Amino acid sequence: xxxxxxxxxxxxxxxxxxxxxxxxxxxxxxxxxxxxxxxxxxxxxxxxxxxxxxxxxxxxxxxxxxxxxxxxxxxxxxxxxxxxxxxxxxxxxxxxxxxxxxxxxxxxxxxxxxxxxxxxxxxxxxxxxxxxxxxxxxxxxxxxxxxxxxxxxxxxxxxxxxxxxxxxxxxxxxxxxxxxxxxxxxxxxxxxxxxxxxxxxxxxxxxxxxxxxxxxxxxxxxxxxxxxxxxxxxxxxxxxxxxxxxxxxxxxxxxxxxxxxxxxxxxxxxxxxxxxxxxxxxxxxxxxxxxxxxxxxxxxxxxxxxxxxxxxxxxxxxxxxxxxxxxxxxxxxxxxxxxxxxxxxxxxxxxxxxxxxxxxxxxxxxxxxxxxxxxxxxxxxxxxxxxxxxxxxxxxxxxxxxxxxxxxxxxxxxxxxxxxxxxxxxxxxxxxxxxxxxxxxxxx
Numbered sequence: 001x002x003x004x005x006x007x008x009x010x011x012x013x014x015x016x017x018x019x020x021x022x023x024x025x026x027x028x029x030x031x032x033x034x035x036x037x038x039x040x041x042x043x044x045x046x047x048x049x050x051x052x053x054x055x056x057x058x059x060x061x062x063x064x065x066x067x068x069x070x071x072x073x074x075x076x077x078x079x080x081x082x083x084x085x086x087x088x089x090x091x092x093x094x095x096x097x098x099x100x101x102x103x104x105x106x107x108x109x110x111x112x113x114x115x116x117x118x119x120x121x122x123x124x125x126x127x128x129x130x131x132x133x134x135x136x137x138x139x140x141x142x143x144x145x146x147x148x149x150x151x152x153x154x155x156x157x158x159x160x161x162x163x164x165x166x167x168x169x170x171x172x173x174x175x176x177x178x179x180x181x182x183x184x185x186x187x188x189x190x191x192x193x194x195x196x197x198x199x200x201x202x203x204x205x206x207x208x209x210x211x212x213x214x215x216x217x218x219x220x221x222x223x224x225x226x227x228x229x230x231x232x233x234x235x236x237x238x239x240x241x242x243x244x245x246x247x248x249x250x251x252x253x254x255x256x257x258x259x260x261x262x263x264x265x266x267x268x269x270x271x272x273x274x275x276x277x278x279x280x281x282x283x284x285x286x287x288x289x290x291x292x293x294x295x296x297x298x299x300x301x302x303x304x305x306x307x308x309x310x311x312x313x314x315x316x317x318x319x320x321x322x323x324x325x326x327x328x329x330x331x332x333x334x335x336x337x338x339x340x341x342x343x344x345x346x347x348x349x350x351x352x353x354x355x356x357x358x359x360x361x362x363x364x365x366x367x368x369x370x371x372x373x374x375x376x377x378x379x380x381x382x383x384x385x386x387x388x389x390x391x392x393x394x395x396x397x398x399x400x401x402x403x404x405x406x407x408x409x410x411x412x413x414x415x416x417x418x419x420x421x422x423x424x425x426x427x428x429x430x431x432x433x434x435x436x437x438x439x440x441x442x443x444x
Contacts (some may be wrong), residue, residue, distance in 0.1 A: 009088070016086040019093065023088065025084040025319055028095065030056075031103055034076050047072075049080060049095065049229045057094035058082075069111030070099055077103040097312060109207065112214050115241060119219055127248040130228040135267075136196035140189040140227070142182065143201045144254075145170040153199060153257045161261035165294055167195070173202035178212035183221045197260050198227045201253040203233040213242040222246055232256035298371045399430040 006014075019025055019341055036231050039045070045060045054172040058080070072078070082097040119125060134192045141158070145152050150168060163276060172181040182200070200222070202213070212218060213233045222229055222245045231246035232253045243249040250256035399405075406413040406427045419438050421426060429432040 003175070008091075012086065012088045012091055016088060021084050022084075028082060030080050030082070032056075032078070032080075034072055034074060034078055035072050037072055039135055045072075047336060050088070051080075055093055058097050060100070061095045068100060070102060070114055074102070079103045112207070112241070115216060115219075116244070117215060119216070119241065124219060124223050127223070127245045132228050132230065132248055133196040134233075134262060136164055136197050136261060138167065138245065140192075140195040141166060141168045141201065142171050142185045142189065142198060143168070144173050149201050149203050152254045153201060156199070156254050156257035157261055160258065161264045163264065173212065174205070176210050179215035179218050180213060182218050186218075186221045186225055193226075195227050198225065198229045199232065199253075199256050200229060200246065201232040201250075201259055203253070204238065210234050210238060210240055213240040215241075218242055219245045230256045230259055244400045279348060293352060299388055314325070319330045345385055399428075402430075404429045 015176070022393060030049060032051045035050045035055065036046040037047040038043075041304055042062065044062050045065050047058055047060075048055050049058050050056070078100050079102075080097045081099040082095050084093060086093045127361055138368055141150065143153070145168060154168075159163060170186040171185040172178040186198070186200075189195055200213075202210070210233060213231075219241045222231070222242055228248070229246045230248045230250055231240070231243045232250035232255065233240045234253040239249075248259055250259050286288060405428050406425050407428065408419060408423060411418075413425065419441065421438050421441060423438045425436055426440065427436055
């Protein structure tokens with residue numbers, strides 16, 4: 001019985017094969033609202049497409065999603081193109097979307113508005129603009145080398161200002177590769193670095209035709225350029241992002257050419273007017289200087305030049321007199337000072353001082369001699385008194401009266417305990433000594 005039963009996998013594969021082989025489901029054009037959308041950066045997108053009565057799951061691979069020129073939002077009504085298939089893991093059928101665009105406004109207009117808002121927030125539109133050179137020497141034109149645009153620009157510039165050097169940088173201005181080519185031409189102009197002005201131009205067309213000038217890479221290249229840029233893209237009513245970022249926007253390529261150069265005939269006329277004004281100013285200046293010269297020649301300085309230095313001569317005499325008087329007073333003062341110093345020097349004659357000091361020295365020597373004699377006499381008296389006192393206290397003087405002292409082993413015997421019977425002792429007399437033996441001792 002079990003051989004009649006299918007596995008879930010087998011049934012799912014069969015149903016999926018039915019979806020994929022159905023020619024009507026191979027490419028489906030669908031309209032509806034986006035539901036359950038959550039933007040996943042740099043990843044596949046999963047959401048739903050619904051209307052009032054039904055809903056279908058949808059997914060969009062990362063590569064297809066990154067090509068969108070707008071950002072999908074919840075509830076946005078869109079037009080989608082894709083295929084219907086079955087996801088085996090869950091058994092749900094879903095739509096694999098290959099292309100999507102807003103329904104109603106149109107994808108390009110939606111993308112254009114979003115890009116404008118993004119660049120405006122970054123300040124690319126409101127940043128300070130560079131001034132266009134008034135008298136350019138070299139102008140770069142970034143446009144298609146064929147067509148009416150480049151001819152109009154060349155004709156207008158040649159008519160208005162033929163002395164300028166015009167260099168055309170052939171550039172694609174339409175198609176998928178146009179944006180990269182425009183950026184390349186701008187970078188090439190910047191690399192040369194010797195252009196005064198850059199004109200970016202193309203003729204009118206649909207929004208699809210003008211789309212390269214709405215690309216972000218083109219806008220950033222224009223914003224970063226150091227060369228002042230005039231943008232003229234499309235008709236007068238068309239406004240691209242390149243126009244908003246450029247330093248100056250021109251309504252038409254012809255207007256761009258007129259803005260880039262002055263009218264040579266007007267400038268020549270201005271130069272001629274300035275030349276005449278300069279000549280007239282020079283003539284007036286000469287007249288003023290001539291009048292000043294005549295007045296100076298009529299001055300007494302030229303007619304009676306001695307009057308010019310009369311005051312200086314009188315002042316010189318006055319100063320000479322003051323100098324002579326000042327020197328005389330200075331010499332008199334110095335003489336008085338010299339006399340005073342001479343008198344003081346005489347009063348301070350060293351010979352008198354030396355004689356006085358010699359007298360003082362002699363007096364001091366006499367006083368010293370007298371004091372020395374008195375000191376020596378006192379010392380002799382003190383010595384004699386000390387000798388007499390010592391003589392009175394001398395043991396020899398006592399021994400002369402019959403006294404003696406006893407020693408044993410060169411030590412003085414002071415009591416009987418220091419000797420023993422039969423000990424040999426020495427008895428010291430006033431003259432000579434006696435050796436004796438102790439035969440008996442008596443102790444108190």
